[in-house]
Amino acid sequence: MNWKCTVFNGMAILAMALHFGCKETTVNKDLRNDVETELEVGDIKKIKIEKKEEEQIPKLKSLDGLADTLFVRLADYSDDFAYDLRYATENNFLKAKVYDCAECYTRVKTARALLLANKEFMDKGFKIKFFDCYRPNDVQYKMWAIVPNPQYVANPVKGSIHNKGGAVDITLTTLEGEELDMGTDFDFFGKRAYHDNLDLPRNILDNRLLLKETMEKHGFWSIRTEWWHYNLGIASNDKVANFKWDCD
Structure with missing residues (x-):
């Protein structure tokens, strides 16, 4: 029996297609790239949020160099x-x-x-x-x-x-x-x-x-x-x- 690879939106169909030996199509490549891009953007957002929260933590001052009577x-x-x-x-x-x-x-x-x-x-x-x-x-x-x-x-x-x-x-x-x-x-x-x-x-x-x-x-x-x-x-x-x- 000849199997024809039909492209659907969604990672589950991509997995089925690969199981039956179909070649990865251009659309599937785009789907993978979209997922990777989304993960990358998400990581960047996470880093920015963490950095913003870190900046909100008050920095304690030092008494070094201050005059005793201040x-x-x-x-x-x-x-x-x-x-x-x-x-x-x-x-x-x-x-x-x-x-x-x-x-x-x-x-x-x-x-x-x-x-x-x-x-x-x-x-x-x-x-x-x-x-x-x-x-x-x-x-x-x-x-x-x-x-x-x-x-x-x-x-x-x-x-x-x-x-x-x-x-x-x-x-x-x-x-x-x-x-x-x-x-x-x-x-x-x-x-x-x-x-x-x-x-x-x-x-x-x-x-x-x-x-x-x-x-x-x-x-x-x-x-x-x-x-x-x-x-x-x-x-x-x-x-x-x-x-x-x-x-x-």
């Missing part, structure tokens, strides 16, 4: 911190939102020390979470009006190290984001928040000690009445600042 936004230099910036909310002892938006700024030298401290914490399975960072001096005046007690709030005339970009209020979380128990909430004004209060469960004392020893190792020092507050020692002589960061 103010920087910490999130531009690391993705490894957590934030709960309370003064951009009403969940604080002022019961008022005093920051237009939640941002964490510090001096460059403070940022460098924080990056090193956080690396050590992360090696142990934890990371730093910020409650407050640089604080404009205007906000310090508002705090002083509510709590005019230098044991808890620095006199705004002299200024806080927060106003100098050298202090942070922090806690620790696991790498999954669960806060370690420090015994009180942030901005708790009472003896339970004191570093020298040892009448607390062992796990709370251990958590505070981990925070304190690691921060001190990287140039920070604590204050007696607040387990969350840390000053960078070399920042104490910097000038009080009052700049406001931009909000998108």
Whole structure:
């Protein structure tokens, strides 16, 4: 029996024709070329999409070469911190939102020390979470009006190290984001928040000690009445600042 090759549109008929020994026709060649061309164009589109997505990933900046006293936004230099910036909310002892938006700024030298401290914490399975960072001096005046007690709030005339970009209020979380128990909430004004209060469960004392020893190792020092507050020692002589960061 003589078989005649009939060309239909579709790869299934092409396969049947080849099975019975028919020569590949010009139309079949065109069909194959169309498929190959479509695959090639698809790959190019895929590469373009992947490249576009890659370009949208923000590039972290480097602190190299920056002056120590320059103010920087910490999130531009690391993705490894957590934030709960309370003064951009009403969940604080002022019961008022005093920051237009939640941002964490510090001096460059403070940022460098924080990056090193956080690396050590992360090696142990934890990371730093910020409650407050640089604080404009205007906000310090508002705090002083509510709590005019230098044991808890620095006199705004002299200024806080927060106003100098050298202090942070922090806690620790696991790498999954669960806060370690420090015994009180942030901005708790009472003896339970004191570093020298040892009448607390062992796990709370251990958590505070981990925070304190690691921060001190990287140039920070604590204050007696607040387990969350840390000053960078070399920042104490910097000038009080009052700049406001931009909000998108």
